Amino acid sequence: MISDYLDIKEEVKDALDNNKPIVALESTIISHGMPYPENIISAKRSEAIIREAGGIPATIAIIKGRIKIGLTESDLDHMGKDSGITKASRRDMAMILSKGMDGATTVATTMLCADLAGIRVFATGGIGGVHRNGQTTMDVSADLQELAGTNVGVVCAGAKSILDIGLTLEYLETHGVPVIGYGTENFPAFYIRESGYKVDYRVDNPAEIAKALKVKWDLGLKGGMVIANPIPEEFEMDKEYISAVIDEAVESAEKEGVKGKGITPYVLARLHNKTGDKSLFANKELVYNNVRLAAQIAIEYAKQ
Numbered sequence: 001m002i003s004d005y006l007d008i009k010e011e012v013k014d015a016l017d018n019n020k021p022i023v024a025l026e027s028t029i030i031s032h033g034m035p036y037p038e039n040i041i042s043a044k045r046s047e048a049i050i051r052e053a054g055g056i057p058a059t060i061a062i063i064k065g066r067i068k069i070g071l072t073e074s075d076l077d078h079m080g081k082d083s084g085i086t087k088a089s090r091r092d093m094a095m096i097l098s099k100g101m102d103g104a105t106t107v108a109t110t111m112l113c114a115d116l117a118g119i120r121v122f123a124t125g126g127i128g129g130v131h132r133n134g135q136t137t138m139d140v141s142a143d144l145q146e147l148a149g150t151n152v153g154v155v156c157a158g159a160k161s162i163l164d165i166g167l168t169l170e171y172l173e174t175h176g177v178p179v180i181g182y183g184t185e186n187f188p189a190f191y192i193r194e195s196g197y198k199v200d201y202r203v204d205n206p207a208e209i210a211k212a213l214k215v216k217w218d219l220g221l222k223g224g225m226v227i228a229n230p231i232p233e234e235f236e237m238d239k240e241y242i243s244a245v246i247d248e249a250v251e252s253a254e255k256e257g258v259k260g261k262g263i264t265p266y267v268l269a270r271l272h273n274k275t276g277d278k279s280l281f282a283n284k285e286l287v288y289n290n291v292r293l294a295a296q297i298a299i300e301y302a303k304q
């Protein structure tokens with residue numbers, strides 16, 4: 001039984017039983033996406049924003065081989081402080097659970113676990129995608145495959161241009177994943193509001209997004225939806241500046257021979273170091289902006 005592997009926190013269980021709005025949050029962003037202690041500050045602030053907006057947060061992680069749906073404060077501290085926690089993507093789940101290990105859930109595994117629990121809305125910073133040169137290396141984030149098949153709406157600030165955004169959008173199109181722009185026609189690129197690529201549809205209010213999710217799943221169209229929410233203007237970074245830093249970080253990863261699941265965390269850490277934490281500040285603000293929108297979508301979704 002699936003329930004044998006899940007520990008659902010009491011308030012999340014209550015929310016599930018009573019159709020209250022819930023927003024799932026990932027833990028790779030805590031353990032591998034941001035440095036300590038900003039990672040924990042950001043995780044707690046995200047939960048608080050969801051509550052202020054009238055939702056229930058459910059941060060997801062694997063602790064001692066158990067899938068936790070909703071973390072306690074000490075769980076959050078553990079995920080942020082312990083530097084040895086494995087980044088858990090879909091392929092890692094069975095081993096991490098059977099060995100009783102800890103695992104930080106990526107977008108892919110947070111979707112997977114949210115779906116197991118019955119949570120339909122999830123907020124993060126940026127999704128993984130097709131890496132630059134992915135047509136040769138075949139480095140395509142498992143996040144995209146999960147979006148293709150798992151029924152969870154993912155609110156994000158687009159994808160970082162450490163990836164090939166054009167190929168990422170092609171992949172999503174092939175797999176039937178709608179890409180929605182919240183208040184914009186342009187697919188955002190994390191630190192900047194416009195990547196130069198278009199979204200499939202622009203939607204200007206959370207109720208319309210909730211309706212689209214319901215219609216999609218009512219029709220039996222399996223898979224998620226990318227709800228791309230641009231970073232607020234006041235926090236947007238300078239395009240030339242951040243592009244140059246990203247190029248340098250991607251080159252450095254190549255030169256150092258960083259491979260596989262180590263690439264994204266390596267590049268993120270390098271960006272934070274090279275920008276004197278300017279990118280970390282932007283990262284936190286765009287996450288807060290995303291969790292706020294996700295709470296509004298979850299509230300509308302619960303009304304249907």
Ligand code: PSU
Pocket residue numbers: 026028029030032033034105106107108125126127128129140141142143160260261262263264268
């Ligand atoms: N992008 C970010 N911050 C992150 C991640 C991506 O800006 O923390 C994390 C997410 O958990 C995402 C994962 O699911 O990296 C993708 O890793 P990979 O490229 O190895 O699939």
Ligand code: MN
Pocket residue numbers: 139140141142260261
């Ligand atoms: Mn990869």
